[in-house]
Amino acid sequence: MPADAGPSRLDGITLLSPLSAEERAAVARQCRWRRFHANEQIIDHQGESRDVALVVDGRVRVLSHSPTGREISFDDIEAGGFLGEMAAIDGLPRSASAVALEEGTLIAFLAPRPFQDLVSGHPDLAMAVMRRLCRVVRIATDRVMELSTLGANNRVHAELLRLAKRGRMEGGTAVIAPIPVHADIASRVSTARETVSRVLNDLARDGLVERRADALVVRDLCRLEALVEDVRAGV
Amino acid sequence: MPADAGPSRLDGITLLSPLSAEERAAVARQCRWRRFHANEQIIDHQGESRDVALVVDGRVRVLSHSPTGREISFDDIEAGGFLGEMAAIDGLPRSASAVALEEGTLIAFLAPRPFQDLVSGHPDLAMAVMRRLCRVVRIATDRVMELSTLGANNRVHAELLRLAKRGRMEGGTAVIAPIPVHADIASRVSTARETVSRVLNDLARDGLVERRADALVVRDLCRLEALVEDVRAGV
Structure with missing residues (x-):
């Protein structure tokens, strides 16, 4: 954990708010921490990583690129949010990439196994992950309708x-x-x-x-x- | 429960396979059962219902309509699958409608509260619901990319x-x-x-x-x- 990433640094992650401070500190110790420059890639569409990314500081854009290089963006995630949970849940390749929007964006990466253990042990966290996935489906479904009509x-x-x-x-x-x-x-x-x-x-x-x-x-x-x-x- | 919808009728629902036969029978008793004609509407986009639909017999298409009446279809769900879980999870309006594709399609409707209790009490069910939501996101994301490019x-x-x-x-x-x-x-x-x-x-x-x-x-x-x-x- 870097010097500026103490155990209480996950206190602002909404998903983890049902946990006790001790439980959150335990999660913090399981994470791999990294700061990113603005526009630096956090998740590579084609990469092997299946970690969940907790956005501790800064802001992140989820996006893909068309064959001709045009950017197709899906969502912006503020500090306190998370992304990349799909690959951690189903083990399949990334559906999109993610880049830091702000200089010094701080990400705590949690590997699939501890993420799944966390969700399995805390039904309220599981419901929160489901609500977030529903939000992603709803945004994508609206977009399919708009693109279609x-x-x-x-x-x-x-x-x-x-x-x-x-x-x-x-x-x-x-x-x-x-x-x-x-x-x-x-x-x-x-x-x-x-x-x-x-x-x-x-x-x-x-x-x-x-x-x-x-x-x-x-x-x-x-x-x-x-x-x-x-x-x-x-x- | 209709005469042909005995307590063991949910044994084919993949989501419920981690449950014991007794637990499945208890879920079956909590359900509202109904058979549908081919092309009959099962879930109304604009309806108030937030129930999950378990597909016991037959086949179901999830779809919306464009303003001009063109059908935009999202997924076909076979017997053993389920749909309509998003409204049961986040309480928001339906994102799409659903119609029976086969005559005599048998649906067991489970209300949001018992569905949430079930998922909260069984982490493996929660993971299965998450995997299904991930699949829906991935299909929708691919479609956004195809429509965009x-x-x-x-x-x-x-x-x-x-x-x-x-x-x-x-x-x-x-x-x-x-x-x-x-x-x-x-x-x-x-x-x-x-x-x-x-x-x-x-x-x-x-x-x-x-x-x-x-x-x-x-x-x-x-x-x-x-x-x-x-x-x-x-x-």
């Missing part, structure tokens, strides 16, 4: 609506801060960065969104919602 | 390759029997039935597939594999 423009609208709903509300206006990176939106809805830029420019010209210095503002959330719902309903 | 023609090739690999092998030839329904392939790869027919006609003209009275034959599995891999690799 919506065009790229409407997928950008739908992603903007998701970001807006997570943002700060001021009446019917939603403030998304910081300004989302176009390439990030593109990789989340499987389109080109240029498409995202074009769609956002179109929405800005219509007065639906406004670009401030530090935030993207959706000026009429109801209208954006209607735009997405109309297409979803086949209007 | 492959055109409709190549997605039909990829699905044909999956069917061929599950079929009977005769040297480099794979026999897919019965002949897959074009609409089923279309709903699994999110395209139109006409696209599937056109792609299969093209492959037949090239001599890569052959349509027999009772089977679809892939005459050169290596060539089909190369066709799919070349596109995946961006060649």
Whole structure:
């Protein structure tokens, strides 16, 4: 364990919160600890490792790449979360890669056997892992539906609506801060960065969104919602 | 419990195989049992039910519909399997619907609370549920990748390759029997039935597939594999 990775460093991992401090310290001793630079690979799609990655500090993006090198991203995991549990559960190859989004991202890697022992010994941890897997299925299922039924423009609208709903509300206006990176939106809805830029420019010209210095503002959330719902309903 | 649904009727449910016969009989008594006609809806996407569905007899398709009514199918569950566990785990609305594929499909519905008790009391059941959720994630993730990176023609090739690999092998030839329904392939790869027919006609003209009275034959599995891999690799 590195000097800055004391036994209490796992106290912020939500999955482990049902454990006692002693149990968490025991898990911490079983982990392999490593800090990563921003953009450094944490899990290699094609690698042999089957460890679970607990995100102690920083932030992690789960992603794959298309044959032409385009990034397809699946989820961003904040400090306190975890990823890579599927290979630890079923022993199959990684379904995606993961990279650090922040400099100094600290990961505690737990091997499949101790992870399975932990989950088997603590039904509440098992339920938490199941709830997280359900969340992953739901996100992927929604995305399959959107890719199957919506065009790229409407997928950008739908992603903007998701970001807006997570943002700060001021009446019917939603403030998304910081300004989302176009390439990030593109990789989340499987389109080109240029498409995202074009769609956002179109929405800005219509007065639906406004670009401030530090935030993207959706000026009429109801209208954006209607735009997405109309297409979803086949209007 | 209906007359034909005795306490031993859950003996074929793989998930419950770690239980004793007595424990399975106790679960059987907690279930609500119902037979379904072919094409009858078992789980309604918009319904309030959060029960797990154990497939005792018959076969079930998990699917959604696009706004224009096109079927998007996710998985077919054989007798002995289960579905609908996500809503029982996280309490959220159904992510998809389910319909019976065979006349007389017999379902045992288990409510969320007894399902959670069962899983919490039996770590091996919990692991089995996790492995099944991982499988669902992996299928959905592959599909997101295919929808994001492959055109409709190549997605039909990829699905044909999956069917061929599950079929009977005769040297480099794979026999897919019965002949897959074009609409089923279309709903699994999110395209139109006409696209599937056109792609299969093209492959037949090239001599890569052959349509027999009772089977679809892939005459050169290596060539089909190369066709799919070349596109995946961006060649």
